[in-house]
Amino acid sequence: MKARVTVTLKPGVLDPQGRAIHHALNGLGFDGVEGVRQGKVIELDLADGTPTAAIEDMARKLLANTVIETFRVETL
Amino acid sequence: MKARVTVTLKPGVLDPQGRAIHHALNGLGFDGVEGVRQGKVIELDLADGTPTAAIEDMARKLLANTVIETFRVETL
Numbered sequence: 001m002k003a004r005v006t007v008t009l010k011p012g013v014l015d016p017q018g019r020a021i022h023h024a025l026n027g028l029g030f031d032g033v034e035g036v037r038q039g040k041v042i043e044l045d046l047a048d049g050t051p052t053a054a055i056e057d058m059a060r061k062l063l064a065n066t067v068i069e070t071f072r073v074e075t076l
Numbered sequence: 077m078k079a080r081v082t083v084t085l086k087p088g089v090l091d092p093q094g095r096a097i098h099h100a101l102n103g104l105g106f107d108g109v110e111g112v113r114q115g116k117v118i119e120l121d122l123a124d125g126t127p128t129a130a131i132e133d134m135a136r137k138l139l140a141n142t143v144i145e146t147f148r149v150e151t152l
Contacts, residue, residue: 047108
């Protein structure tokens with residue numbers, strides 16, 4: 001089975017990478033960009049029947065820094 | 077309007093970060109992990125009415141290295 005964990009910074013946490021992308025997009029002439037936030041997406045190939053709770057556990061223990069990041073689990 | 081660009085490595089491209097995560101998950105005792113691929117997700121706040129073609133252009137010119145990465149655009 002496949003699962004996807006999307007990890008993004010919590011609102012209010014400074015996102016220097018997002019700022020850099022925003023600045024670069026403006027520099028390339030893309031108008032109308034009001035904000036940019038960058039996160040991670042981790043695609044997992046798992047044994048069939050792996051419970052969502054186990055995937056959330058992986059996210060809490062390794063994939064996300066839960067102090068400054070939130071995560072979302074999707075099973076595909 | 078909001079859009080999300082998901083950038084992932086093309087199949088066959090070596091993913092050392094994914095390998096490192098896979099190794100760490102096994103080390104933490106998570107069995108049943110058969111493969112891990114890591115990518116980026118960029119969330120954009122855009123002026124209303126920004127066409128998808130412009131977002132794809134941003135992805136081609138900046139957000140993704142189209143030699144080794146593919147991207148997917150979602151308008152939210």
